[in-house]
Amino acid sequence: MRRLIYFEGKKHFMTKPMLVLIFIFLLANAIKIHSVYKEQSPFEKLSDPCFKEVYQELYSKYKGELTKEKVNGIMDLYTPLKEKVREGTYSKEREKGSMTYNTHSDCLLLDWCFISNIKYETGYKDYADSIVKNAVSNIKFYNKHKNGYEARKDYKIAKAFLNRRLPHFYNTDGFRSLMYYDFSTFIILLLCLYGCSSVFMKEKETEMNLLLETSVKGRKETLTAKVITSILFFVFLCLLFSIEDYLVFYWNFENMDACFEPIYMLEAFRDTLFRTNLLTTYLLMVCSKMLGVCAIGMLFLIVSMYGKNAWMVILENLCILAGLLVIYQKFSETFVLVNPVALLYSREIFMNSNFINCFGMPIMDWVFVYGFTSMLLLVSFFVLKRGWQKG
C-alpha cells in the first residue's frame, strides 16, 4: 500500500506543474501577508521609524504580568497626554521631551498599542464574572420552571466563564491578523481543485483503468491509495500554508509573545466558550481547516471520477467551490452546520459558539459541523468506491 500511495502521489501531486504552482502560491501568500501587515500594523500608520523604537522600549517594560504598578505607570504616562490632546494644547510641530514626535503621536502610540488592550484585559475579569453571575441566576430560574435544557445550557456557560482572568499583557496584533487571514485557505482550495481533477480522470484519459482493473492491487487497493494520497496532499497543503502563515506573520509583526495566553485575550473572542490558548486555538483552526478541505476535496474527487475530460472536471469543480462559498456567505445562518466551508473559516465557530438542543442536551454547534463533515467524508468515500467498482 505504501508503494501505491507513493506512486499515486507521484502521478497526481508531485508533478512539475504542481510543484511550480505551490512555489508561486507560497510566494504570493507571503506577499499578501506583508500587505496585510502594512495595512494593519500601527507602525505603518505612524511612519516615523522612531515609533517602533519607542514602542519596543515601552513594550519590554510593560509586557508580562499585568501588575497594579504597571497599570498605574502606563496610565500616569497616558492620562496627561490624553488631557492635552483633548484640550488641544499641544504643538503640531516636533516637541522637545516627546517620546516620538509630539504629544499627539505619543498619545496615539500609547492608545493603539497599550491602553486599549490593557483596559480590555483589566476589565475582562468583571465581564466574565458578570456572565457567570447571570448564568447562575438563570440556572436557578430555569430549575424552578423545570426547563432542564436551558438550565444545562447556562451551567455550561457558567463553567466556561468561571474564574476567567487576563493577568498578562502581550502584543496580540500578529495573532489578531493571523486569525482573520483567509487568503491561504483560498490558495489551498485552488491547489486541491487542480490536483484532484486528475486523480481519476488521468486513468480514463490514458486508458490505464483497463490495466488497473486487471491487476491484483488495481481495484480496492488503488482506490484506497488514491483517497489516502489525496487526503495526505490536502493535509500537507494545510500544514504547509498554515506554517507559512504563522512564520510570515511572526516575521512581519516581530512577535507572537501571546501564544500561551487564553484565546479570549483577543477582544473578538471575548464570548468564546473555549478556554484554550492562542496557539492551541490556531492549531485547532488548522485542524478544522484540514477536515473542511478534505471534505471539499472528496467532492472534487467524485467529480474527477464521473467527469468527461480534465478541463470539464476543473470547471465543474470550480462551480462546486463557488457554490459552497456563496451558500456559506449568503445563507450562513441556515446552512452553516451542513457546509464544510464553515470549517475553513472556523474562527466564527470559535468566536460565537452556540448551543443546539439535541434531545434535551445542549451540544455546541461545532460538534455538529465536525460530525456532518466527517459523515460527508465517509459518504464521499462510499460514492467513490461504488463509482470505481462500476468502472
Place this chain on the structure above:
Amino acid sequence: MKIELKSIYKKYGKQEVLKHVSMEFDTGIYGLLGKNGAGKTTLIGILLGIVKANSGEVLMDGKSVRLCQNEFLDKIGYLPQYPKFYKEMRIDEFLMYMASLKGISKKDSKEKVDWLLHEVNLWDGKKKKIGDLSGGMRQRLGIAQAMLNEPELLILDEPTAGLDPQERIRFRNLISKFAKNRTIILVTHIVSDVEYIANQVIIMDDGDIVCQGNIEQLEDSIKGKVWEVVRKNSDTMDDLDFGKVSNLKREGENTRIRIVSDRQPVVDASKVRAGLEDVFLYHCRGDME
C-alpha cells in the same frame, strides 16, 4: 492453466455482440482473429472481468473466476489495445509502479524490471519518458508490464497495430520468446500476425466463432475452394465476383487474381493452396474489395 468460456452472451442495447460463445484455452499461442466489431475485444473484456456478460461463465481450471478473482488476476498479463500509459513517467518507474499494482515485492520488482528491460530491449532507454517513446517501444513496454508477474495467461489486444514491419517482426519474436509454458491469446484483425506464431486460430464473426483449429486444419477446411485466374490487364473482368477476391497482383501485362469460392468461379480458374487469409475471407462475410 486451462481457461474455459462457457456460453458467453452479451448485448449492448438491442445489439447482440456475443452469441453464446464457448471456447477453451490451454498452453500455446492462440490467435483470435476477426474483423473490427466482430466481438473480440468484448470477449476478452469479459474474460478479464472488465466487461460484464449478460450470461455465461469464465472458468479457470474448472473454478469460476468470479469466485477466485485475485488468484485469476495474479495469473494473467494484459496488454490493451493502443496503450498510452502515463506519458510523464519514466520507463523503469512505470514498470516499478505496475509491479506494485501486481503485488510484487519491492526487491523482486527491481530484479524483474531489470530482466524484462533487457528482454524487451529497453534497457538503454529505461530513463526515457513514456511520452518520448515510439509506437514500437511503447508496445514493448506494454508487453514488459504484462510479463511482470510471469503470467500463465498473456492476453495481447491488437499488439502490432500501428507498428512498422520491422517492429512488427521484433514484436512477434518477443511473443514467441515468452510463449514457453504459457497460454497467449493474440487478439488481432491482422492475419499475418497469427499466421507465423499461433498454434491455434479462432476466427470470430458477428459475435460468434466461425471456425477454429491449427493453421493446417483451417487451410485444409477450405481445400479446393481457393482459385487463381490470370488475366491480361486489358481484358474485361466483368465475369468475376470481386466480393470473394482475396488478392490482385499485377505481373507485367497480366493480373493474377486469387478468388475464394465454393465453386469454380470462371472456366479458366485453377485450384491453389489456401492460406490463412483465404480462410479468414471465406468465413467472414462482408465486402473484402
